[in-house]
Structure formats: C-alpha cells, structure tokens
Amino acid sequence: MAPDPRSAETTSPAGHGPRELTATRRLLTCGVVAGPVLLAVLLGQALWRPGFELGVHALSLLSRGEHGWTQIAAFVLTGLLVGAAGAGVRRAAPGTSGALAxxxxxxxxxxxxxxxxxxVDPGTGFPPGGPPPALELSWHGALHDVGTALALNAGVAAALVLAWYAARAGARAASAGSLLAAVAVAALAWWGGPGVPLRVTVAVTVLAAWLTAACLVLRRRLCTEGAGRGGPVGGSA
Known part of the structure; x- marks a missing residue:
C-alpha cells in the first residue's frame, strides 16, 4: 500500500516529523498485535475450557461461565487496540479513502x-451445566449482536476501502489481498446457511490476519519514510 507520489489521495501528510512518525508507528503496532492476541485467547480457551467445541459453539459463548471474564477482557482489550490502529491508519494513509478506512x-x-x-445470551451446550438457551433476546444479548455485526461489517468495509486505496497507489498485491479478505469475510459471515459458528470463526481469523498484514505494510512504509528523512526508525517505535 505504498503511496503514489502522483496522487493527492496517497501523498504523505505535511509535517510528518520524527515524533509524528513514531506515534503513528506505535498506533499501527496496536493493529499488528490485536489479531494475534484475540486469536490466541479464543483458540486457547476453545482448547482449554471443558465442553467447548469449535465449529459447534459460537465463540461469544466463551464469555459465559466461571472463566468468561477472560474472553470479555480479550474482546475489550483487542477492541481498544483495533480502535487505536484506526487512528494509525488515518495518519499513515492520508486522503479521503485513507481517512474513511x-x-x-x-x-x-x-x-x-x-x-x-x-x-451474549445463553446458548446450547456451553458452558456445561449453564442455563438453558434464552427464549427471548435480552437487551444485553441484542447489544452483543450489534457489536458483533458492527465489528464484522466495518472490517469488511475497511478492507474494501483499503483495497481501493492500494489500487490507486499501484500496489496491486496489497489491493488484491484486501479485496480477497473482504469478499471472504462477507461470504462467510453473511451467508445464512448451516455451520454459522464455524464460518464466523474462520471469518474472524481472516479479518484478524488482514488487519495485521495491512498495519504491517503501512508501518513498513512509515519506517522507510522515516529513514529517508533521517528520523528514528528503530527501537523507538
């Protein structure tokens, strides 16, 4: 997603000095680590907590039960990291499409x-011995569903916008990667057929991998800019 100097949409922001570059790299690093942290907690709990079966139980059910606080903390922590990464993307990819992404x-x-x-409201079969599935959607279950839909749909839209940004910059591989990620997540999450828990798990994995890759590309470009301007590029970020 390197910028095309001929395009006003992808030029570096004026006054992006060493301190600003360092701050932006740190924000993008939040996006680099957010996906692996979330997936590590999700998969770790899926293997560790008795009764949970990947592909059968929804990932959000890990928020319930005695150890549910672990998953709640993981959602909130990675959400804050992803939010910070968004600020990094706005700084690293100037222009209308960069700001939107x-x-x-x-x-x-x-x-x-x-x-x-x-x-999330109680589901079928997890945690063992937990309450039966809710007959009606509760207010907190509804807000949980809103949050899940927002995370997935905003991720799809962000990948599409960054695909456009990269295409305008002439970065075909980055553009194709973002486009494929958006299409894959949309197909997995929007299709109303069977196997929803498994498909959402795969969609979350793809989206996490895409965000890590996109932030790494933008961060590497900033490091190159910093080296060209004589700014700090190494461990200070």
Whole structure:
C-alpha cells in the first residue's frame, strides 16, 4: 500500500516529523498485535475450557461461565487496540479513502468493545451445566449482536476501502489481498446457511490476519519514510 507520489489521495501528510512518525508507528503496532492476541485467547480457551467445541459453539459463548471474564477482557482489550490502529491508519494513509478506512477500522474496534461489554445470551451446550438457551433476546444479548455485526461489517468495509486505496497507489498485491479478505469475510459471515459458528470463526481469523498484514505494510512504509528523512526508525517505535 505504498503511496503514489502522483496522487493527492496517497501523498504523505505535511509535517510528518520524527515524533509524528513514531506515534503513528506505535498506533499501527496496536493493529499488528490485536489479531494475534484475540486469536490466541479464543483458540486457547476453545482448547482449554471443558465442553467447548469449535465449529459447534459460537465463540461469544466463551464469555459465559466461571472463566468468561477472560474472553470479555480479550474482546475489550483487542477492541481498544483495533480502535487505536484506526487512528494509525488515518495518519499513515492520508486522503479521503485513507481517512474513511481508518474510521471504519476504529468502528470495528468499537464493535469488539461492545461485544465484550455486553455478554451474549445463553446458548446450547456451553458452558456445561449453564442455563438453558434464552427464549427471548435480552437487551444485553441484542447489544452483543450489534457489536458483533458492527465489528464484522466495518472490517469488511475497511478492507474494501483499503483495497481501493492500494489500487490507486499501484500496489496491486496489497489491493488484491484486501479485496480477497473482504469478499471472504462477507461470504462467510453473511451467508445464512448451516455451520454459522464455524464460518464466523474462520471469518474472524481472516479479518484478524488482514488487519495485521495491512498495519504491517503501512508501518513498513512509515519506517522507510522515516529513514529517508533521517528520523528514528528503530527501537523507538
């Protein structure tokens, strides 16, 4: 997603000095680590907590039960990291499409925070011995669903916008990667057929991998800019 100097949409912001570059790299690093942290907690709990079966139980059900606080904290923490990454994207990818992509990434983070703050309603079979499935959607279950939908849909939209940004910059591989991620997540999350828990798990994995890759690309470009301007590029970020 390197910028095309001929396009006003993708030029570096004026006055992006060493301190600003360092701050932006740190914000983008939040996006680099957010996905791996969330997936590590999700998969770790899926393997560790008795009775949970990937592909059968929804990931959000990990927020319920005695150890549910772990998943709640993971949703909220990674949501804050993703929100910070959105600010980094806005700073690193100036122009209308870069700003839009950054705000969409921030919205994705807000969805994760919302999904963590409001626990999903009881489901079938997990946690063992837990309450039976809710007959009606509760207010906190509804807000949890809103957060989940916001995170997934904002992620799809952000990937599409960054695909456009990268295409205008002439970065075909980055553009194709973002486009494929958006199409894959949309197909997995929007299709109303069977296997919803498994498909959402795969969609979350793809979206997390995309965000990490996109933030790494933008961060690497900033490091190159910093080196060209004589600014700090190494461990200070």
């Amino acid at each position: 950054g705000w969409l990434v921030t919205a994705m983070g807000a969805g994760l925070v919302l999904a963590g703050a409001f626990v």
